[in-house]
Amino acid sequence: MEQSKGGLRLLEWTGGIVSQGTLVKTARFGWREAWRIMMKELAPQSDEGDFVRPSYAYTNTIEFDPIQPYKYHIYVGNACPWCHRVLLSLHIRNLTDYIGYTEMIDDPVKASRGGWAFDDTHRDPVINANDLRKVYDAFEPGYRGRCTAPLVVDKYRKKLINNESSQIIRFLNSFDPPQQTPSVDLYPPSLRGTIDELNDYFYEKLNNGVYRCGFATTQQAYDRAARDVDEALMRLESILAERRFIAGPVVSETDVRVLPTIARFDAAYGTLFRASNKRVRDLPNVSAWLCEMWALPGVPETFDLAAAHDSYYRSLFPLNPSAIIPTSPTLQEIGVTDESIRAAPIARARLGVLQGMSMEGSDVAPGDVFAYKKQPVLVEV
Numbered sequence: 001m002e003q004s005k006g007g008l009r010l011l012e013w014t015g016g017i018v019s020q021g022t023l024v025k026t027a028r029f030g031w032r033e034a035w036r037i038m039m040k041e042l043a044p045q046s047d048e049g050d051f052v053r054p055s056y057a058y059t060n061t062i063e064f065d066p067i068q069p070y071k072y073h074i075y076v077g078n079a080c081p082w083c084h085r086v087l088l089s090l091h092i093r094n095l096t097d098y099i100g101y102t103e104m105i106d107d108p109v110k111a112s113r114g115g116w117a118f119d120d121t122h123r124d125p126v127i128n129a130n131d132l133r134k135v136y137d138a139f140e141p142g143y144r145g146r147c148t149a150p151l152v153v154d155k156y157r158k159k160l161i162n163n164e165s166s167q168i169i170r171f172l173n174s175f176d177p178p179q180q181t182p183s184v185d186l187y188p189p190s191l192r193g194t195i196d197e198l199n200d201y202f203y204e205k206l207n208n209g210v211y212r213c214g215f216a217t218t219q220q221a222y223d224r225a226a227r228d229v230d231e232a233l234m235r236l237e238s239i240l241a242e243r244r245f246i247a248g249p250v251v252s253e254t255d256v257r258v259l260p261t262i263a264r265f266d267a268a269y270g271t272l273f274r275a276s277n278k279r280v281r282d283l284p285n286v287s288a289w290l291c292e293m294w295a296l297p298g299v300p301e302t303f304d305l306a307a308a309h310d311s312y313y314r315s316l317f318p319l320n321p322s323a324i325i326p327t328s329p330t331l332q333e334i335g336v337t338d339e340s341i342r343a344a345p346i347a348r349a350r351l352g353v354l355q356g357m358s359m360e361g362s363d364v365a366p367g368d369v370f371a372y373k374k375q376p377v378l379v380e381v
Contacts, residue, residue, distance in 0.1 A: 049218030
């Protein structure tokens with residue numbers, strides 16, 4: 001039988017001098033203060049213990065350039081939901097022939113600032129950097145901010161273009177190479193008011209809400225964030241009981257922004273981040289919507305659930321100091337099975353099939369899940 005080990009046996013050594021209560025209180029205080037310092041390094045905090053997401057330094061416009069049509073390159077990481085929304089936009093709009101991207105590894109040991117680095121499998125094709133900091137430094141000498149992804153660069157001018165995901169996906173929706181027709185419209189004119197309202201709501205309550213839960217350093221801050229997440233999940237479930245997609249009858253920017261959070265929820269946000277006791281698999285309308293989104297061409301190629309799960313548990317040391325990684329749920333276990341993917345569009349079609357119905361400013365084929373940008377009519381003179 002293997003002999004057990006009892007650590008330093010502090011209680012035995014100090015029992016006659018220091019009470020157990022004092023020892024426990026001292027250890028708890030020291031551990032908590034060390035944890036609080038590490039959390040502030042990982043995630044900026046308000047005085048009340050709320051996670052405060054930092055602002056982004058680069059917000060330049062991304063536009064199709066007929067002179068240099070392939071000048072942009074995007075750096076992304078699999079675990080990051082903000083990167084995922086960019087990949088979804090690229091694939092759904094079929095832009096990967098015009099805008100290249102490189103998937104980085106998240107390795108805070110190998111990276112020199114932040115967590116993103118490259119390895120033999122994931123090489124940097126632009127300047128052959130070994131981590132994302134080198135890209136920032138090469139394109140912006142003297143840069144001192146956070147080296148975040150997604151990051152769009154102009155590889156010909158060696159310029160940092162944009163590192164704010166919501167702006168990137170909005171710009172990608174207006175990136176229209178002339179050969180790319182018909183062009184999927186994720187921000188159709190008739191849905192823009194609804195999209196903008198829902199984007200703001202779900203960003204604060206859900207997309208960022210799960211991080212406010214995970215990175216909170218006071219009970220009050222956590223409670224506020226957890227209430228927001230629960231509220232957002234229930235509103236999403238209610239919306240998807242009435243609509244095929246979140247903003248209306250077709251896939252929109254809002255679906256692209258919400259999907260990365262929902263895809264990660266049961267594996268990481270609901271567990272490691274303690275964001276809610278609810279699970280996506282227990283929300284029938286959200287689960288069916290997730291399956292229908294997963295059935296869209298190109299979507300499954302944008303995300304590796306097991307790798308993302310392991311990354312959260314391995315890289316976010318203050319949230320998992322033991323470095324013990326639980327078994328990741330599979331897509332099948334959270335309800336995304338071949339059968340459910342086939343069944344969901346059929347079951348949900350009654351909520352959104354457009355039988356020749358018109359959406360102002362867009363072309364929509366009967367039964368299609370996408371709106372398309374109206375093409376200009378050429379008139380011979």
